Amino acid sequence: MEILIKAVYILIFPGLLFATVFGLWLAGIDRKLLARMQKRVGPPVLQPTYDFFKLLGKETIIPANAAKVTFLAAPYVGLISLVVTALFIPIGGLQAFGGMADTVVILYLMAIPSLAIIFGGSASGSPFAGVGVSRSMVSIMSYELPLILVLLAVGRAAAYGGYTTFSLEQITVIQQLTGPFLLDWRLIPAAVAMLLVIPCEVGAHPFDVGEAETEICEGPLVEYSGAPLAVFKLSHCIKMFIMTALFTALFLGGVTTGMLWLDVIIALVFCTIVTVVSMTLTHAVMARFRVEQLFKFFWTVVSGLALVSLILVWYV
């Protein structure tokens, strides 16, 4: 029985199947709403799903210059590590595998899919990918600084008995006692910083310098086709789900009605709202940053916001 429940967690909810479906759905919502904001009709919500299945059926071309094994393995490693990460994030009080990974571990686990894209692209041997690799890495450097500051601020706010924490369970429990951290004025700058970190981490417009289609033909993905490309696209969608779920756990946790299924649904609604606010809105109103602007913006403005929160939480 125990094993069966674990299997359900891993394979169906919130693991492989759900992460896939919900991620693709979020991507669809994102595209549809973006189109509406720009006064277009936009694609159907299921368009990313159609694209995914279409790509699966296409021929996979391996460039003659590529390091084959890395080129083909990278997308799958990225996808799988993402799905595993999804299991560690509490969704509305439901934690599939509690006590196995804390916030800092998730920060590092989220680097694996980005690395998969980087090394996959690098292995393709394309100069476009080379430029993309360089830019993707700069965007990783950009967001890690504000992200760790946000995590420390939240960890301090969730201190219990003088002990600061990295533990996601404790962050959830403390929020049940004090109310969601988003309502704590000291943490609002951190929340804003986190909302800006999400699109950069996901690689969404306007922070998608690494894959800028109009400049470097999707950078690391330029040589990918068929199933591996489909897997990368899927990873992108699942990342949206994980990052918004992480935001929900850090800042909107502890909203309970007493019924687990209702809590989960509320959390998923929050995820959708966060997606719209942090990704769709910024996409609609901003043009893409240049790569050095991106780095400067994140190390000054966004990190500054997060640092303000950390100082406030520390001393106020």
Place this chain on the structure above:
Amino acid sequence: MTYDVYMHFPVLAIMALFVGAFLVTLSGKREVLRNIIAGAAVLIALTLLALLIKPVMVDGEIITYWMGNWEPVNGYAIGIALEVDALSLFFGLLVAIAVACSCFYSFQYIRQDDARGGYFTLYLMLAGGVMGIVLSGDLFNIYVMLEVMTFAAVGLTAFRTWNPNAREAAFKYLVVGSIGSSCVLLGTALVYAQCHTLNLAQISALIPGRMNPTMVLAFALLFTGFGCKSFMFPFHPIAADAHGAAPSSVSVLISGVFTKTGVYGIIRVSYFLFRSMGLTSMQTGLVFIGCVSMFVCVTMALNQHDFKRLLAFHSISQIGYILTSLGLCTALGIAGGLYHAINHTLFKGLLFLTAGAVLYATGTTYLEKLGGLARKMPQTAALFLIGAFSISGIPPFNGFYSKWMIYQATFEKASETGSIGYALVTVVCVVTSVLTLASFIKVGQSVFFGQMPLEYENVKETPLSMRIPMWIMAALCVFTGVAPNIMINYVIGPATGAVLNFPGYIDAAMGEGYAAATITDTGYLAEPRLLTIGAWNPVNWLLLFVVVLAAVFLVSILGKRDRGEVNCAPDSKHAVFFGGEESQYSHVASGDLFWGFKHNLRGYLGFMSKAHSGVTNDYVLWGVTALAVIILYCFAFM
């Protein structure tokens, strides 16, 4: 085995290496015999130390061995002692593993060189010197071994005499290294003048009663001396030259092992002898030095164009982590630092060996000239990736676990002391880790991936005898990352306990009750307890990974009908996309990467590369300034 038997093991381990060094010279030009002798020497040392794990690590015994049976008379330790507690054994094991792997690697690796007999003599002298330092219980003997080690290392740095860089690096090393050696010698002399003994245990017992300005000076000198040997900031530039110019198999020792003796010395001096780590000022000082080393060296590494110089800067950056963590003076901090020390030896050793493999196969380590080697050397590329992921702290490899412990230790320290400064130390650690990742992506892109220059069309994978030691190190990297519980229970935990257990160390040498009689204040730390504030379970992560992998595999098998074919014929369709034009050689190499980052920090990076002028005089000036500052700091705050 009884105590009577294994008490001889430490001295035999040291002897094996030194005797090996002489026998190697006697073997003349007989290569096979020489290899057998060298291999046997390092294996004997490794085995003897491995046999000590049970009594020392698990049962917690402390082995004291008086050379020539000169035991203490009337409470004064006159004879020379070897004293092995869990901390010494920890460093000894780390040394033995790195020495063994690198020795087997170099059999093939130095085939292309002349003077191979001299190589193994110096190599074993270096190994023996390092082993002597970590197992010794006598301050002056530590100094002697330090000199043996330094001179062997200088000789090995200049081993490729046809290379002018190597000769220059050896000269710098000799000059700046002598600052460290003189500091240690002067510090030892002052301590001897005050305490009339050179035995570590007895000095440790006597110092609290004799703390006067002379002793403060002695502390500052010893600290700087060992700091110089660990290449901490601002002694780091010589490391870059020396690691870069020495043969890779020697760089493994200089970077992975030699620097650890400096760390070991700092632990012995500040936690054991003077027990100054209880002071907030000393903690702040060490953490500051650690953070500066960490950050400055990682940014310098991002600027490098040579594989091995880049690795050299990283090795100081990692030493920065270790010093920061040790400076926290909490059980978790010490454990994290020690864990990172062993991990650093493993992954940095692995990376230097892969750099050696690239040099062996292509004849260069210059990043701009290489590219696309993963197709010709797939195993070396895989090994490089394991090493790169380990050093950048990607779960589930070993670097992640120790860094994660360090983050927790610093953040915990922040909440204990209420000082936000330690939280910012956590931030510096994380940022350094990201920059480390960046510079290894640079190496990956410029050496193993991307496009391959035509001249490397005939490059071959390195021979098996070089790959086996690399695979062993890679396996250890994975093991220490995936099984942290075993490591903590059997290795790190006892070593951490030993760092704090100076009364036990004193009693083991001077007889039961000696510590209690001389020391009233029995310490600044209660029982070591490893309290973590987060959670990370690598085994379960791996299990979940495998399950999901199986599920994805199953899905892709079931959906086979839909799947398109995989194609990689060498025709124009499969050439790399080049904006619609005919493709040409266009490799994005190291100099082109991370422009967005470099552009924003150009002021800082420009200043830094100007400051690292390569002039020996400058570096000596830095070293002397550091010595002066440390002495002043100690007088002001100790």
